[in-house]
Amino acid sequence: MVEIKNKQILIDGKPVIIMCGEVHYYRLDIRDWQDRIDKLKQAGCNGVASYIPWICHEPVEGQFDLVGRTRPELNIGAFIDLCHQNGLYFLVRPGPFIMAEMKNEGIPYWVYNKYPELVPIGWDGAPATTGTLDYLAPNFLKETRKWYREVMNIIQPCLQPNGGNITGLKLDNEIGMLSWVANMPDLTDHVLIDFSTWLQQRYDKEALAVRYSFPLDKFDNFRSPKEAYAREFYLDLGYYMRNRFAKYVQRLRQYAEEFGVENILFVINIHGTSAGRGFTFPVGISQLYEAYTQAPGYISGSDIYLGDLNMDSFQDLYLMNAFMDAVHHEDQPLTSIEFNCGDGNFGETYGGRLDVSAADLKAKMCVAQGNRLINYYLMAGGQNYLLPQKQHDGNDRIAFTGEHHGFAAPINPEGALNYTFPRMARSIKEIMAVRS
Numbered sequence: 001m002v003e004i005k006n007k008q009i010l011i012d013g014k015p016v017i018i019m020c021g022e023v024h025y026y027r028l029d030i031r032d033w034q035d036r037i038d039k040l041k042q043a044g045c046n047g048v049a050s051y052i053p054w055i056c057h058e059p060v061e062g063q064f065d066l067v068g069r070t071r072p073e074l075n076i077g078a079f080i081d082l083c084h085q086n087g088l089y090f091l092v093r094p095g096p097f098i099m100a101e102m103k104n105e106g107i108p109y110w111v112y113n114k115y116p117e118l119v120p121i122g123w124d125g126a127p128a129t130t131g132t133l134d135y136l137a138p139n140f141l142k143e144t145r146k147w148y149r150e151v152m153n154i155i156q157p158c159l160q161p162n163g164g165n166i167t168g169l170k171l172d173n174e175i176g177m178l179s180w181v182a183n184m185p186d187l188t189d190h191v192l193i194d195f196s197t198w199l200q201q202r203y204d205k206e207a208l209a210v211r212y213s214f215p216l217d218k219f220d221n222f223r224s225p226k227e228a229y230a231r232e233f234y235l236d237l238g239y240y241m242r243n244r245f246a247k248y249v250q251r252l253r254q255y256a257e258e259f260g261v262e263n264i265l266f267v268i269n270i271h272g273t274s275a276g277r278g279f280t281f282p283v284g285i286s287q288l289y290e291a292y293t294q295a296p297g298y299i300s301g302s303d304i305y306l307g308d309l310n311m312d313s314f315q316d317l318y319l320m321n322a323f324m325d326a327v328h329h330e331d332q333p334l335t336s337i338e339f340n341c342g343d344g345n346f347g348e349t350y351g352g353r354l355d356v357s358a359a360d361l362k363a364k365m366c367v368a369q370g371n372r373l374i375n376y377y378l379m380a381g382g383q384n385y386l387l388p389q390k391q392h393d394g395n396d397r398i399a400f401t402g403e404h405h406g407f408a409a410p411i412n413p414e415g416a417l418n419y420t421f422p423r424m425a426r427s428i429k430e431i432m433a434v435r436s
Contacts, residue, residue: 001013001160001161001263002160002161002167002168002263002264002265004265004299004331004332004333005331006331007330007331007332007333007334007370007372008333008372009167009265009333009372009373011089011160011167015372016372017367017372017373017431017432018046018047018089018091018167018372018373018374019044019045019046019047019373019374019376019428019431019432020045020046020047020048020049020089020091020373020374020375020376021040021043021045021047021048021049021375021376021379021380022048022049022050022338022375022376022377022378022379022380023036023037023040023048023049023050023379023380024050024051024100024378024380024382024405024406025050025073025076025079026053026056026071026073026074026076026382026398027073027381027382027383027384027385027405027406028073028380028382028383029073030068030072030073030075030078032415033079033082034082035415036379036380036411036415037082037083037086037088039380039411039415039417039421040088040379040380040411041086041088042425043376043379043410043421043424043425043428044425044428044429044431044432045088045376045379045428046087046088046089046432047088047089047090047091047167047373047375048083048088048089048090048091049090049091049092049093049337049375049377050079050090050091050092050093051093051094051095051098051100051106051173052066052076052092052093052094052095052098052151053095053098053100053102053106053398054094054095054096054098054106054107054108054147055102055103055104055106055107055108055109055387055398056074056398057074057076057150057151058108058147058150059108059109059110059387059388059389060110060388060389061108061110061114064150066150066151066154067154070388071385076151076154076155077154077155077158080092080155080158080164080165080166081158083165084158084164084165088165089160089165089166089167090158090164090165090166090167091166091167091168091169091170091267091337091373091375092155092166092168092169092170093169093170093173094147094148094151094155094169094170095107095147095172095173096144096147096172097132097172097173097174097175097178098173099173099174100399101399101400101401101405102398102399102400103131103387103391103393103397103398103399103400104131105130105131105132105173105178107131107133109389109391111133111140111143112133114139115137115139115140115143117134117137117139117188117190118133118134118137118139118140119133119134120132120133120134120179120184120185120186120187120188120191121186121187121188121189121223122184122185122186122187122223123183123184123185123187123223123224124223124224125220125223125224126184128179128182128184128186129182129184130178130179130181130182130184131178132178132179132186134186134188134190134191135175135186135244135245135248136190136191136194136244136247136248136251137188137190141251144252144255145255148252148255148256148259149255149258149259152255152256152258152259152260152261153259155169155261156259156260156261159261159262159263159264160264161262161263161264166264167264167265168264168265168266168267168299168373169256169261169264169265169266169267170266170267170268170269170301170337171249171252171253171256171266171267171268172248172249172252172268173269174269174270174271174303175245175248175249175268175287175288175291176241176245176271176287176288177271177284180271180283180287185237185241186241187219187222187223189219191244192219192222193217194244195222195236195237195240196216196217198240198243199211199212199216199236199240200216202236202239211229211232211236212229212232212233213228213229241287242286242287242288242289242290242291243290245287245288245290245291246290246291246294248291249268249291249292249294249298250294250295253266253297253298265297265298265299266297266298266299267298267299267300267301267335267337268288268291268292268298268299268300268301269300269301269302269303269337269338270284270285270288270300270301270302270303270324271284271303272284272285272303272320273303273304273305273306273316273320274305276305276306276307276308276312276313277306277312277313277316278306278313278316278317278319278320279316281302281316281319281320281323282323284303285323285324285327288300289327293327293328293329299332299333299335300324300328300332300335301334301335301336301337301338301373301375302320302321302324302334302335302336302337302338302339303336303337303338304317304320304336304338304339304340304362304366305338305340306340306362307340307344307354307358308354308355308358309357309358309361309362309365314365317362317365317366318365318369321334321365321366321369321370321371322369325369325370333370333371333372333373334366334369334370334371334372335371335372335373335374336366336371336373336374336375337373337375337377338375338377339359339362339363339366339374339375339376339377340359340377341359341376341377341378341379341409341410341420341424342354342359342378342406342408342409342410342418342420343408343418343419343420344408345407345408346407346408354420356419356420356422356423356424357423358420359376359420359423359424359427360423360424360426360427363427363428363431364427364430364431367431376410376424378406378408378409379409379410379411380406380409380410380411380415381404381405381406381407381408381409381411381412381413381414382404382405382406382413383403383404383405383413384397384398384399384401384402384403384404384405385397385398386398410424
């Protein structure tokens with residue numbers, strides 16, 4: 001049984017600190033799995049996390065492969081079992097959106113092609129500039145349920161309460177982030193019909209008539225708001241989307257539990273760091289607060305991408321943790337689901353590499369403030385294989401980063417350790433030595 005109580009994560013009644021490393025099994029040759037696990041254990045970690053990319057496991061509609069039939073490295077159950085054999089907890093991340101530099105943020109191409117109505121309409125009727133879709137559109141939910149059914153059938157026997165090592169399942173990834181950073185809200189007819197219903201439930205007729213002096217089914221007035229009501233509309237849309245995100249999370253959890261996944265943590269990760277600072281992190285909290293506080297069993301986690309820890313950013317990190325703790329319920333601990341590690345080389349330049357103390361000091365600060373799960377992202381690099389069907393998009397691979405992925409990781413795509421690994425490993429071992 002996996003529980004949260006008194007700001008601790010309890011496994012079979014005992015408090016634990018879980019130090020994970022993100023390792024993407026699908027980006028590695030199956031023969032390299034044990035090597036990367038050995039190096040993760042060498043770093044002192046006691047857990048592994050990985051996305052499960054829908055685009056890889058169902059590239060053609062209805063043709064699922066989660067057992068390695070088409071590519072050996074797609075056998076997700078075998079990877080989870082190998083981690084279990086090595087005494088490691090597992091945090092599973094099946095999306096449906098995963099980002100991770102994957103094409104379509106991890107959604108198969110056929111979903112977009114089959115259901116063009118899922119692609120959001122934004123300001124002035126313009127199409128979305130990101131790969132996001134309408135989360136609650138019936139056809140998206142229908143296909144997502146099928147995806148969850150296949151994945152949950154694999155992972156259900158691997159749950160910690162069933163004798164396995166899976167302690168948590170992350171529902172989607174950075175919900176709402178793509179629309180927010182692109183300033184491109186989802187304004188499809190389906191969304192605006194639901195928004196209009198929400199408005200009528202929130203306001204009485206007289207107040208609503210003052211707020212919006214036009215029929216609510218005139219959607220162009222929302223897509224191209226006028227000065228007279230723009231402020232009210234932006235405020236209402238923000239509150240509505242928070243409620244919508246919570247409904248989406250509820251639906252994903254419902255699908256997981258329908259297929260036997262229960263008595264573990266359901267994780268929601270919060271976006272909001274940018275340019276080495278955390279100024280916008282409270283926006284991420286506010287967007288997802290309703291999602292992770294709506295029922296017992298949820299837990300929220302930060303995404304920490306601050307680079308070096310300096311006199312500016314250390315206060316941001318402290319406040320990010322403090323803000324999360326301030327709005328958590330009394331039992332919920334802090335966690336960091338994507339804790340940036342490695343050398344900061346994301347392909348642009350080798351000149352901005354991070355100091356080796358960066359991940360060390362940030363991790364210790366987070367644990368001191370109450371974090372009880374940290375997932376180092378990305379622990380190990382890998383390769384992006386070619387899609388089975390060419391998309392003629394420049395590289396035809398599963399991700400837009402080219403053949404190799406994760407140059408910044410402490411374990412590079414070829415398996416070598418970079419200069420940040422020893423200090424990070426020392427830090428993790430120090431934390432685990434005093435975890436009780």
